[in-house]
Amino acid sequence: MVGPVDYERRDARKMTSANGPKGTSAIVGVGTTPFGKLPGYSADDLGSWALYEALSDAALTVKDIDGLIVNRVSSYEAVAANLGIQPSWMAQLPSEGRMSGTSIEMAAMAISTGLCRRVALVYGNNGRSAGATYGGVVGEAYGTSADLTAPYGFTSPGAFYSMMYQRHKYLYGTTDDQLATVAMTFRHNASLNENAVMRRPLSLDEYHNSRYIVEPLHVMDYCLINDGGVALIMCAADEAADYPNPPAYVLGYGQQGQLINSDFPPGDNWCDATRAVGERTYRMADVKRADVDALMVYDNFSPNVLFALEGLGFCEQGEGGDYIQGGRIGIGGELPLNTSGGHLSESYMQGWGLTVEAVRQIRRTCGARQLERTSIIQYVCPSPVVSSIIYGSDY
The missing domain is CATH 3.40.47.10 (Thiolase/Chalcone synthase)
Structure with a gap:
């Protein structure tokens, strides 16, 4: 008590x-x-x-x-x-x-x-x-015109994300090697998390040799x-x-729907909505983007990490693949992401586990994956309803 x-x-x-x-x-x-x-x-x-x-x-x-x-x-x-x-x-x-x-x-x-x-x-x-399975029948597909897209194979969220990533590759030159960094980094984080489901380190060759679910996305790009x-x-x-x-204070939060003409794939990968939510969240919390010590991204599929970073303005749109290289998003990097392993390697708990990880990082109880700086941690979910929350160790 x-x-x-x-x-x-x-x-x-x-x-x-x-x-x-x-x-x-x-x-x-x-x-x-x-x-x-x-x-x-x-x-x-x-x-x-x-x-x-x-x-x-x-x-x-x-x-x-x-x-x-x-x-x-x-x-x-x-x-x-x-x-x-x-x-x-x-x-x-x-x-x-x-x-x-x-x-x-x-x-x-x-x-x-x-x-x-x-x-x-x-x-x-x-x-x-x-x-x-989160897919396979028309009623489980995203969007408001699933009856029109289902005949072309779009009966699961993964199919839409695959098209979004394919378009990202075409417009900006993003490579599969770059995207693999997401899955490999999160798997390394999970190797330090006793409650993670997938803890064995993942190599670049293993990533490329893993089966496609909807090309160009591999099974390693899908949540668990x-x-x-x-x-x-x-x-x-x-x-x-x-x-x-120690408490994790809710310093700021915001939400933005992109529900009119929300059928997948959205042309901007929710970039405008994510940017608007990020700005409101930072303003409410009275922090700047540069103050964020770690970011917990809703990684139902690995390309969503690129969309989140670009939407929040950590990099320009189209530069997400370059931005995540060189250890930047790993533990000890400039902007650590999903230190528990996230949906790709810890478990798909639909965002809830990411908030638990944010709280435990702020409490400094994460053991081998504990970050050095955890005063400000942000959660973001790019989706037809974008949400963002800023957690802080103090207020």
Whole structure:
């Protein structure tokens, strides 16, 4: 349980954050299950398992929770009833991975407006055991005219990303050797992460010799569909310092939809929307892009890393392939990315695991993959709904 509160210190912190949404909430508990094939567990089971881990991490019980957001589980009603949570505010979001950032932003807004003070965010996914493929039928394809694109083989997100990358190669000269840097770097990071599914280092030859799923994307460019659960505990910033572990403050966030004519592939790879979200996020957090110590990118497919870097302005559009060379995005590099191994090598937890990694980096509990500088870490998801969050060690 949380110890006695220093009310004088709490009130001083509250005054600091009362001028706006910056720093009004923080993540104080994180929990994950193992990742991989976990037969016999439902999505609700995995989400509940992760939540108990997060509650233990924050030294809380379900009775301390007054807000609830669930994602990819059966319902908020089932989770609340099974765990004994009686929330004063709750929400359930669609299962798309773009909703992970949206969930955290919603929780931050609920806390900042006084709707609740401690929110449990619960995610469970038994996709591997259930045989989820995220494609293969028209209804699972991205875009609003899947009935028109499906006859040409566009029945999965990977097909669209393959075309986006092919166009990137044609317009800017991006090479497959350059793109391989993403998969190889993230696999190296995963080799330092005991909970990662794919930990064996990946060579350039192995990358090129791996089978194509949709050419020019190899199997190594695809995220890992697995079973697992992730949970977060968010609270009001004025009590965040009173928990057992260092908090990760939510300093800024933003969202931008690109939903009109959103059929894949988008001509600018969501660059305009990502740029707009990045600028708003930096402005809210009162930081500059150069202040970012590490970036957690939604890597459902490896080209999305290039699109994120270009959209946020770390490099010009078309220069992503060059930018990631020379160790720049590795641990110890100028801008480390996805230090857990990300979706490509840790597990595809649809953005949730990337936030857990950001929190653990800020706490400095990542062992061999711990970064030297972790004051400001950004999460970004380029997609039809772009989201960006800035986490900080202080506010």
